[in-house]
Amino acid sequence: MRNPRPIHTVIEPFRIKSVEPIRMTTRDEREEHIREAGYNVFRLQARDVLIDLLTDSGTGAMSAEQWAGVMRGDESYAGSDSYHRFKEAVQDIFGFRNVIPTHQGRAAERILFSTVCRAGDVIPNNTHFDTTRANIEFTGAEARDLPCAEAADLGTPGPFKGNIDLEGLERVLAHPSGRIPLAMITITNNSGGGQPVSMANIRAASEICRAHGVPFYIDACRFAENAYFIQQREDGYEDTPLIDIAREMFSYADGATMSAKKDGMANIGGFLATNDDGLAAQERDLLILTEGFPTYGGLAGRDLEAVAIGLYEALEPDYQKYRIASTAYLGDHISAAGVPIVQPPGGHAVYIDAAAMCPQIAPLELPGISLTVELYLEAGIRGVEIGSVMFGHKDEDTGEPVAARSELVRLAIPRRVYTQSHVDYVVEAILNVYDRRAAMRGYEITYEPPFLRHFTAEFEPLG
């Protein structure tokens, strides 16, 4: 018999076996902590944070099965069983012939780009993640972002705002300003608001690359979230299992880089995969030099086990349903109350538009920093500024500071860590801050290091 009254509440599809207390603090204590941290949330001690939404990278909770795998880990230096289980899982889902384990995503990027790139080359991508860009630029090559046109309109929703600009890709490949050793697409598009890429876009980008003889790679960090968005939003995939959607996405590619700290559901790990045997041989040589033997690549056997199991758990339909519903719940509830966010909410994070929320604070007075400080003071919540501190620069001629394209605060959701009431608490706290947004003021930088200043800079409130 059909259930006459279906239940709509989306629940966490797990129960909790081991708990980690989080520490409450008073507002007075938080005022002292944030002042001592130079108003930079990266400099806070994690124990002084109540709900930590700094990143979804490596911060997830592992399952009972993964912990069991940790105990099974084979720590043999060469040819361990754990490596074989890891390789089989990656080949089963991703389908690439060569699987090279690395300690995290950027190690895969460094090995790939230092093998294929030289000065003057160009690597197109929908949007490069910051470590991807840095590893490309380190070789002297250019990292070129080609986001689709809809991505520029932050407040207008769309199903696949993570897509690559196909005409732009065709133009770059037809009239290259330098050698193009490969092109890439990042799923989901992390720097572009955590937005997904459609299967049609992946397929078309792959066809363009093949027509020009350019290898096509996928930055696969959030491949399972992307597969879920395709299932929910793209015609023809509503009944396709997530694992088959994943297999089809990778069938269009010649290789992939992966951080297992995201949809590997592990606290550390990554890999580089390719169908090119000659290239893989060169990459393994470099791996041995800097990461480790090709059957562990800088990871312990137990880490390989956790990833092998986690890759399948990320593709479980109930997990993805809960994951994406939980992020959307946060985004939709604050948006309904007027808080401007990047629309629609992403897979792994909600991005608040701090410039739109606080128009009285000019971009170079750092509205994103002001909002991260307020969220911490209000409720012990840690988000991250993705704006002029992270992406602003100095004008080459005048030395004057130039603002970033947007002033966002990202609230990234760790996997399987927080419950619905944690999310409700975050919603309430954001709305309290929103109510007194007119009283918020800007910040100035009082200390900054020469590189990647957002991690260690210090600030002071203005006025």
Ligand SMILES: *Cc1c(COP(=O)(O)O)cnc(C)c1O
């Ligand atoms: C996290 C991430 C990386 C880098 O991975 P790490 O494990 O942090 O080194 C690369 N690309 C994207 C899209 C990411 O989100």
